[in-house]
Amino acid sequence: MLELTGIVKTFFKGTVNEKTALRGVDLRLESGDFTTVIGGNGAGKSTLLNSIAGVFPVDEGKIVINDTDVTKMPEYKRAAFIGRVFQDPMLGTAGNMQIEENLLLALRRGKRMGLKWAFVPKEREFFKERLSLLGLGLEDRLTARMGLLSGGQRQSITLLMATMMRPDLLLLDEHTAALDPKTAANVLTLTEQLVEEHKLTTLMITHNMRDALRYGNRLIMMDNGKIIFDVRDEEKKKLTVKDLLERFEVAGEGGLSDRMMLG
Amino acid sequence: MTDLIIATLGQGLLWSLLAIGVFITFRVLDIADLTVEGSFPLGAAISATLIVEGVDPVVSILAAAIGGMIAGAVTGWIHTKLKIPALLAGILTMIALYSINLRVMGKANVSLLRMDTIYTFFEKLSFMHTWALALVGLLVAVVTCVVLFWFFGTEIGACLRATGVNPQMIRAQGVNTDTMIVLGLLLSNGFVAVSGALIAQGNGFADVGMGVGTIVIGLASVIIGEVLFGTRSFVSNLISVVLGSIVYRIVIAVVLYLGMPPNDLKLFTAVLVAIALSLPTLKAKWQSR
Numbered sequence: 001m002l003e004l005t006g007i008v009k010t011f012f013k014g015t016v017n018e019k020t021a022l023r024g025v026d027l028r029l030e031s032g033d034f035t036t037v038i039g040g041n042g043a044g045k046s047t048l049l050n051s052i053a054g055v056f057p058v059d060e061g062k063i064v065i066n067d068t069d070v071t072k073m074p075e076y077k078r079a080a081f082i083g084r085v086f087q088d089p090m091l092g093t094a095g096n097m098q099i100e101e102n103l104l105l106a107l108r109r110g111k112r113m114g115l116k117w118a119f120v121p122k123e124r125e126f127f128k129e130r131l132s133l134l135g136l137g138l139e140d141r142l143t144a145r146m147g148l149l150s151g152g153q154r155q156s157i158t159l160l161m162a163t164m165m166r167p168d169l170l171l172l173d174e175h176t177a178a179l180d181p182k183t184a185a186n187v188l189t190l191t192e193q194l195v196e197e198h199k200l201t202t203l204m205i206t207h208n209m210r211d212a213l214r215y216g217n218r219l220i221m222m223d224n225g226k227i228i229f230d231v232r233d234e235e236k237k238k239l240t241v242k243d244l245l246e247r248f249e250v251a252g253e254g255g256l257s258d259r260m261m262l263g
Numbered sequence: 264m265t266d267l268i269i270a271t272l273g274q275g276l277l278w279s280l281l282a283i284g285v286f287i288t289f290r291v292l293d294i295a296d297l298t299v300e301g302s303f304p305l306g307a308a309i310s311a312t313l314i315v316e317g318v319d320p321v322v323s324i325l326a327a328a329i330g331g332m333i334a335g336a337v338t339g340w341i342h343t344k345l346k347i348p349a350l351l352a353g354i355l356t357m358i359a360l361y362s363i364n365l366r367v368m369g370k371a372n373v374s375l376l377r378m379d380t381i382y383t384f385f386e387k388l389s390f391m392h393t394w395a396l397a398l399v400g401l402l403v404a405v406v407t408c409v410v411l412f413w414f415f416g417t418e419i420g421a422c423l424r425a426t427g428v429n430p431q432m433i434r435a436q437g438v439n440t441d442t443m444i445v446l447g448l449l450l451s452n453g454f455v456a457v458s459g460a461l462i463a464q465g466n467g468f469a470d471v472g473m474g475v476g477t478i479v480i481g482l483a484s485v486i487i488g489e490v491l492f493g494t495r496s497f498v499s500n501l502i503s504v505v506l507g508s509i510v511y512r513i514v515i516a517v518v519l520y521l522g523m524p525p526n527d528l529k530l531f532t533a534v535l536v537a538i539a540l541s542l543p544t545l546k547a548k549w550q551s552r
Contacts, residue, residue: 053435074439075434075435076434076437076438076439076440077437079434079436079438080437084435086431090429091429091431091432092432092435093429093432094428094429094433095428096424096428097421097424097425097428101421101424101425102425102432104421105421105422105425105433105438108418108436108437109435109437110436110437111437113418113419113422114417114418114419115414115418115419116417116418117413117416117417118417118418118420118421119416161436162435
């Protein structure tokens, strides 16, 4: 499904600010894997996700999605394979546009867009049906501007948008970190629901160790630009927060942030 | 007096295409594009030169539109491919266009005295010159609004709008934002050049210096329109811009009537725009006291 081989990424190469964020990452996701990613600040989690999404080119290595080598493909072309939700709820949707307009753009993800009138009545029914899944009453507010909604509402819609055209790969970059605990829990429940419904291959970064254990069938831990721990299925189910903390101590980099400890 | 009102209305409508062009870059794409200072006289130069050469006035306007579109595309290319900031990219094209406009005209000024223009058709129907200007202006403004309403409701149009609001989001939907930025600049400068062509034909001359301050006039129209007539929906926003352009002309006519020296017009407009643009900041400061 997703195959990463020897991914290396260095920012600000040749300057005093040079920082190697990924030092040779190998990762293979099977179809339907729901993988949670944990690691301290600067471990390279977001860089990994952004490398896969094509936000910047990688220095070394190969990225293959569904047998297609996407290593050199620009971000907008990779979007045909990938659904994304960002940490900042404002980033996933266009705030100055209507809910419906955001959704119809998502429905055409990765397709050629032309001079066809974008508003199709049949699609409107579909949008209402999908929105009603959220239970937020948004199905009656199709023409409301996105900017009027709360962070949680926007993040829920971003999730709907990312999964509306079934993506080969769903990338979630701490998508609940900016939400209050209750809303975060709701969005996570919705995430699990959608991933199960569409049998999505998912990579979810989280700072919360309990969430990392609770969700998904696989867990990887990153430290200093490398994957240092990788468990799945039965082995993962047996894992506890204490085990994870011990793993972090073995890593020894002191990369544990307060946010993770308190989460 | 009626004549003065109609003349002001006509000027407002003819200049409204410039305002719409500025609206597309400044509001939709969120870019301050200075290319307009060069593409406005470019449209005038192309149109006037072709008319003198005996080309049909309507055809000359189409040629002006194409010229403006190329100018916009060049700015877009400099910005997206050469990664030069949009503001600077626009300035570069604007400066380059000064020379190009001189080359197009062969001199600094082309007169259209006693030449047939697009307004001649209406004048032959025994409309007065000012009425002809207002009629053509109304026609062009309405057609432009309808076309843009349709365009921004299409798939590509929606992508263009999203590019200005949230480029990261629309890239994640598989849209090449660079293409969208080039397309927006191209469209915008096409309209600006048409505005230049219409103004040149109305005034009876094209001048290499007639682009000075057009960006500020465009901004003034956009902001006046938004403040006075609102931004509820995309259509209402477009119409607001056209009305804003008319109000701007009325304001200019009034201050001139009240005795302000015409040479101070640009100073007046710049101050007007500076105040309007800083209103949100000033308001926030006032409220936080």
